[in-house]
Amino acid sequence: MEEKILLSHGSGGKQTNSLISDLFLKYFNNEIINELNDSAQLKLDSSKIALTTDSFVVNPIFFKGGDIGKLAVCGTVNDLAMSGAKPRYLTSAFIIEEGFPVEKLETIVKSMADAAKEVGVQIIAGDTKVVEKGGLDGIFINTSGVGTIYENVNIKANNAQVGDMVIVNGTLGDHGMTIMCQRSGIDIEGELKSDCAALNSLVDSMLEVCPDIHVLRDATRGGVAAVLNEIADISGVSIELEESSIPISEEVKGCCELLGLDPLYIANEGKLCCFVPENYAAEVLEAMRKHPLGSNAAIIGRVVEKVSQKVYLKTIIGGKRIVDMPSGQQLPRIC
Template sequence: MENKILLSHGSGGKQTSSLINNLFVKYFDNNIIKAMNDSAQIKLVGTRIAFTTDSFVISPQFFKGGDIGKLAVCGTVNDLSVSGARPCYLTSAFIIEEGYSMESLELIVKSMAETAKKAGVKIVAGDTKVVEKGNVDGVYINTTGIGELYNNINISASRAEVGDLIIVNGNIGEHGMSIMCERSGIDIYGELKSDCDPLNELVGCMLKVCKDIHVIRDATRGGIAAVLNEIAEASDVSVELNYENIPVSEEVKGACELLGLDPLYIANEGKLCCFVPKEYALNVLKEMKKNVLGKNAAIIGKVVEETHYKVYLKTVVGGKRIVDMSSGEQFPRIC
């Protein structure tokens, strides 16, 4: 590992993976953390729960499609949901910079309350710390969530199997690209905005159609590329993506072409990818399309026998392009 923490250690790419595995997993050594899922799955007397925590340091804190408060609730609700749990309760902790606008803070808290109500969860505890001016950029939020795991559901990054079809619930790259454009003052024609939304209702509908979905992950930092590489590594399989099937809006395509970026590596906050047995995939896709958050869902690839490339893309001309985890930092402070 490097001698100092870099911004790239928070990007969701190779440096993040190295930091997690070579430091945190090394010392917090147990079977639960080694599973590397979005939520820890824990057995208590009489029930099984999912338990997760996350911190949010986005800049700007208000953006098209949401704000740091909405993001904090959605991020934690979604981590519980893609683990096969029904989100129930959240806690929230605020680290606030001295001099921060009370009006802005009220807007953030109100947004959290509205998003929690939409997701059907309760914010039941929290903490507040105020630090000297300059020690925090406005406000940072940490949220912790508890959810009740559905019966007879076994979702894990290590369960991808050869033959599984891979589905995403809609256009990728909208959150990260929207934040980047707002931060840089780039005006993109159209309706480019963050896709930040709670996914628990969508996931619940998917699991009613197929209880044997092998993997579900929300593609946040590092985008679809990072998530697919993590799953391929955990399941010891390879992933073949079909370029023509990956849904990307014209606004994101245009912004990526302008900035020389790849939508596969751009963060999302309302997009998941799931690995579904082939015989159930079309039914799951049909159910997803009934939900407003899945109307642009598409099958983007499949799991194949392990090859030299963990994740690769079939191009329009029939070639193959390796889709590795990102190295370095594309978008600081996007979640």
């Protein structure tokens, strides 16, 4: 195989077939994709499914804690898990710039295959397009995912209720700050790296102790601030946060202070917000802390009223401030 991607790799001829057989099928090998049909034929054991799609354009494509391939799999799996669904199948489409090194492409594809295997999903269909050099920055990936929704689960963004406790599964802002520092050449002491991870097994542990979880959302672009404002608006409630309870690593705190940023607005790729009834909060928190992806889980606030539709923060010094929906571009190309 050539060392770099050529326009002919996207032409549908011999080189396209070679790329598919020698690279993609090498790592995405399973009985469904190996049939090479124009569409995958699936049999799902549920009458209720979740379907999601996402695109990944992160810059840089390789970063501490992951790469665009791992991010594509984990991000799509997480969108399914946030609906109370068991992720089953993924599709993946690659848009590649002419001249992109095949060695890097293989690293990305292998990363996707490894992440999918760890999660227990199959990549069953895909597509490859090659654009002229300068048409995009390296590689973009689009993924779609299908999952079967567990019975007796009603997790929706408009389901937050007065009295619900708001829980996150760990420190905030790790992914976004990692990308910003790496992109800008800022060298930070410590263990700062992306939190990129698939959260479906964590959600399973949570649902075991509380099938009545009201809301689940992964806090990606816009961070926790964006997610909580969306939920407050859709559910028609107000949310009160406790600044002293919000878990943030010392590395992220230091970077935010240096750059004048608020960790609540920084992107995550392995963090979720959940809204649970108060009487289940302690059990859910305990279950999360027993899981490797929830060891730093914390209750950070509660739903306080069925009016106003706002999010506000009780500060360490005793004041209050509104946490608005983010605007503008803090960190472009974060995922």
